[in-house]
Amino acid sequence: MGYRYLDHRADMGLEAENKTLEGLFQEAAAGLFGLMVNLDEVRARKSRNMNLKADNAENLLYRWLSELVSLRDLHNELYGDFAELVINGDNSELELEATVKGEKINPEIHELGTEVKGITYQGFELAKENENWRCRFVVDV
Amino acid sequence: MNEPKYDLRKIDEYTWEVPKTGTMNVPGRLFVDEETARELVDEARSGADWNALDQVINVASLPGIVKASLGLPDIHPGYGFPIGGVAAFDPEDGVAVAGGVGFDINCGVRLLKTPLSVEEVEKSREEIASSLFETVPAGLGSEGEIDLSVEEINQVLKEGGRFAVERGYGLESDLEFVEEGGRIDGANPEDVSRRAKQRQFKQIGTLGSGNHYLEVQKVDEIYDYQAADAYGIDEGQVVISIHTGSRALGHQIGQDYLEKLEDASEKYGLPIAEKELVSAPVDSPEGRQYMSAVRCGINCAFANRQAISGLTRRALKGAIGLEPESVRTIYEVGHNTAKFETHEVEGEKKELLVHRKGSTRAFGPGRQELPSSYRQVGGPLLVGGTMGTSSYVLRGSREAMQRTFGSGVHGAGRAMSRKKAKSKFWGEDVEKRLNTEGITVKTHSYPGLAEEAPGAYKDVEKVVNAAHRSGLTPKVAKLKPLIVIKG
Numbered sequence: 001m002g003y004r005y006l007d008h009r010a011d012m013g014l015e016a017e018n019k020t021l022e023g024l025f026q027e028a029a030a031g032l033f034g035l036m037v038n039l040d041e042v043r044a045r046k047s048r049n050m051n052l053k054a055d056n057a058e059n060l061l062y063r064w065l066s067e068l069v070s071l072r073d074l075h076n077e078l079y080g081d082f083a084e085l086v087i088n089g090d091n092s093e094l095e096l097e098a099t100v101k102g103e104k105i106n107p108e109i110h111e112l113g114t115e116v117k118g119i120t121y122q123g124f125e126l127a128k129e130n131e132n133w134r135c136r137f138v139v140d141v
Numbered sequence: 142m143n144e145p146k147y148d149l150r151k152i153d154e155y156t157w158e159v160p161k162t163g164t165m166n167v168p169g170r171l172f173v174d175e176e177t178a179r180e181l182v183d184e185a186r187s188g189a190d191w192n193a194l195d196q197v198i199n200v201a202s203l204p205g206i207v208k209a210s211l212g213l214p215d216i217h218p219g220y221g222f223p224i225g226g227v228a229a230f231d232p233e234d235g236v237a238v239a240g241g242v243g244f245d246i247n248c249g250v251r252l253l254k255t256p257l258s259v260e261e262v263e264k265s266r267e268e269i270a271s272s273l274f275e276t277v278p279a280g281l282g283s284e285g286e287i288d289l290s291v292e293e294i295n296q297v298l299k300e301g302g303r304f305a306v307e308r309g310y311g312l313e314s315d316l317e318f319v320e321e322g323g324r325i326d327g328a329n330p331e332d333v334s335r336r337a338k339q340r341q342f343k344q345i346g347t348l349g350s351g352n353h354y355l356e357v358q359k360v361d362e363i364y365d366y367q368a369a370d371a372y373g374i375d376e377g378q379v380v381i382s383i384h385t386g387s388r389a390l391g392h393q394i395g396q397d398y399l400e401k402l403e404d405a406s407e408k409y410g411l412p413i414a415e416k417e418l419v420s421a422p423v424d425s426p427e428g429r430q431y432m433s434a435v436r437c438g439i440n441c442a443f444a445n446r447q448a449i450s451g452l453t454r455r456a457l458k459g460a461i462g463l464e465p466e467s468v469r470t471i472y473e474v475g476h477n478t479a480k481f482e483t484h485e486v487e488g489e490k491k492e493l494l495v496h497r498k499g500s501t502r503a504f505g506p507g508r509q510e511l512p513s514s515y516r517q518v519g520g521p522l523l524v525g526g527t528m529g530t531s532s533y534v535l536r537g538s539r540e541a542m543q544r545t546f547g548s549g550v551h552g553a554g555r556a557m558s559r560k561k562a563k564s565k566f567w568g569e570d571v572e573k574r575l576n577t578e579g580i581t582v583k584t585h586s587y588p589g590l591a592e593e594a595p596g597a598y599k600d601v602e603k604v605v606n607a608a609h610r611s612g613l614t615p616k617v618a619k620l621k622p623l624i625v626i627k628g
Binding site: 005006007008009010011012013036037066069070073074076078104105106107110111112113114115117118119120121122123124140141 | 190191217218219220224243244245280281282284336339340341343344349350351389392393395396399415416417554555558559560561585586588589592628
C-alpha cells in the first residue's frame with residue numbers, strides 16, 4: 001500500500017498501490033502533491049469539489065490527476081487531503097465524486113518542490129493484480 | 142533484437158541514416174557523434190520501451206512527412222516525439238502532431254545584453270541577485286503582478302509580446318529581436334479552453350520552476366567574431382538569459398489537445414504508435430484548430446518572456462540604478478514549436494509545417510524572418526546549459542537550411558533521473574559548490590535545486606561541439622553564469 005517514486009530519465013515516475021480503486025486514486029494524488037510539497041505541511045483550509053466521468057478506470061485516473069494539476073493553478077493551492085472520494089459505476093461508465101482539501105501556496109510555511117506541468121501517457125498503467133489495484137505514471141515537470 | 146531498422150548507415154562523422162523500413166514513409170537522420178549513435182542503437186536493441194530511436198522511426202511513419210525524421214545532437218526520448226527531434230510535413234497530406242510541440246509550447250530563451258562589466262556586477266553581486274530574485278516571480282505558486290481577465294488573456298494570445306510592451310514591460314525595440322516579432326498570426330483564442338485561460342490569470346511574468354531559470358552571465362569566449370559583431374556580443378560583456386515558456390496555459394493546451402487529437406487520429410485513421418504521438422491532418426478542422434491553439438501558446442510565451450524582460454530591467458534599476466533603456470535584446474528563440482515555413486525541397490520552394498520539439502530554429506544567412514542586422518550571418522540560437530555550466534550562442538547556417546529545415550540544438554538533456562539527483566545531491570550543497578565557483582544562486586526550492594544539479598545533466602559542451610563540428614550550427618560565443626535565479 002502507498003506510493004513511491006520511480007526513476008525516470010527526464011521527469012518523475014510514480015507508482016501507487018491500494019486495495020480499493022478509491023484508495024489507489026488517493027495514493028496517486030498524494031504522490032503527485034508529494035512532489036510539490038511536504039504533505040504534512042498542507043492544512044485542510046479550503047475544499048474543492050470535483051465530479052469527473054470516464055469510460056474506464058485508466059482514463060478516470062488520468063483525468064483525476066490532470067484535474068488536480070489544473071485546480072492547483074486555478075486557485076494557487078496545494079492539496080493534501082483526498083479522503084472524501086467515491087467512484088461509482090461499472091467499467092464502461094465510471095463517475096468520480098471527490099472533495100479535496102488544502103490551502104493557498106505559501107513559501108513561508110510550505111517546503112516547495114518542483115511544479116508539475118502535466119500528466120503524461122508515457123507508460124501510464126492501471127491494473128488489478130493479486131487483489132490490489134496498482135498504477136504507474138510519469139509527470140512532466 | 143537484431144532488426145534491420147536499427148542498422149544505422151554512417152554518412153559522415155556526424156550524420157547517420159536510419160533506413161526506411163516497415164511503416165516508415167521516409168528514412169531517419171541523426172546528427173550525432175559515433176558514441177551517441179551507438180548508445181541510441183543499443184538502447185533500442187535492448188528493447189527499452191521508451192527510446193529515442195524508435196520515436197524517430199515512429200515519427201517517420203506519420204503521413205506527409207518530408208525528406209526525413211530528424212534527430213539533433215541532443216536527442217533523447219520525449220513524449221511520443223523525441224526531444225531534439227524535428228519533422229516537417231506537407232500541408233496537403235501531412236499532419237500536425239501533438240507530441241511534436243508538447244506541454245510547454247514555445248518554451249525558449251531571451252538573451253538581453255547590459256552595458257555592465259563583470260567588475261560592476263562583482264561590486265554589487267548580492268544586490269543584483271536579491272533584486273532579481275524579489276522582482277521576478279519564480280517557483281511553484283508564484284503569482285505575477287499582472288492580473289488578467291479572460292478578455293485580457295485573449296489579447297495576450299493574439300498580441301504576444303506586444304501586449305506586454307503596451308503594458309509597460311520592456312521596449313518596443315525588443316520585439317524586433319524576437320522570433321516573429323514577438324507575435325505570430327493565426328492565433329484564435331476561441332480555440333483555447335476557458336480552463337487554460339483561467340490557469341494563466343496570474344502567470345504572465347512568472348518564471349516557473351523545473352529547468353527554467355534567469356541567469357546573469359558573462360561572455361566568456363567568442364568563437365565567431367563576425368557573427369558576434371552582428372549580434373552585438375563582446376567578450377567580457379554581461380548578458381542575461383531568461384529561460385521559460387507559456388506556463389500553465391501552454392500546459393493546458395497540450396493536455397486538452399491530446400484528447401482532441403486522439404479522436405482525430407482515430408477519425409482519420411492515423412497511426413498512434415504512442416499515445417502522445419496523436420495527430421490530425423494539417424488540412425482538417427481539427428488540424429487547423431490545433432495549430433491555432435499552438436499559436437496562442439506561442440504568443441503567450443512571447444508575452445511571458447517580454448514581461449520578465451521588463452521586470453529584469455526594473456530589478457537592475459532598483460539594485461544599481463541601471464537605466465532600463467540600456468538593456469537591449471540580443472534575441473529570443475523558442476524550442477517547442479510547430480510553424481509554417483518555406484523550405485527548399487528537391488530544388489523547389491515549398492511551404493511546410495515544421496515541428497521542433499526541443500529544437501531551436503537555426504535559419505541561415507538571407508532568411509527574411511531574421512532581424513535585418515543578423516541576415517548576413519544567420520540567426521542566433523540560444524542554447525541553455527545547466528546552473529554550473531556554460532550556455533552558448535550558436536548561429537544558423539546554409540547547411541542547417543539544407544539538412545535540418547533550419548533547426549539546431551536547444552540544450553543538454555538530463556543524464557540522471559530527478560529521483561536519483563535528489564538522493565545524490567543536497568540543494569544546500571549544490572548551492573555551496575556553485576558559490577565556490579563564483580556563481581550566486583537564489584532559489585525558492587532546495588529540492589528543486591538538487592534535481593537541477595549540474596551533475597544531473599549531460600555535458601552541454603559535448604552537444605554543442607557535435608552541433609558545431611557537424612557544420613549545422615557553428616559556435617559564436619560561450620556564456621558563463623555569475624548569478625542564477627531558479628524557481
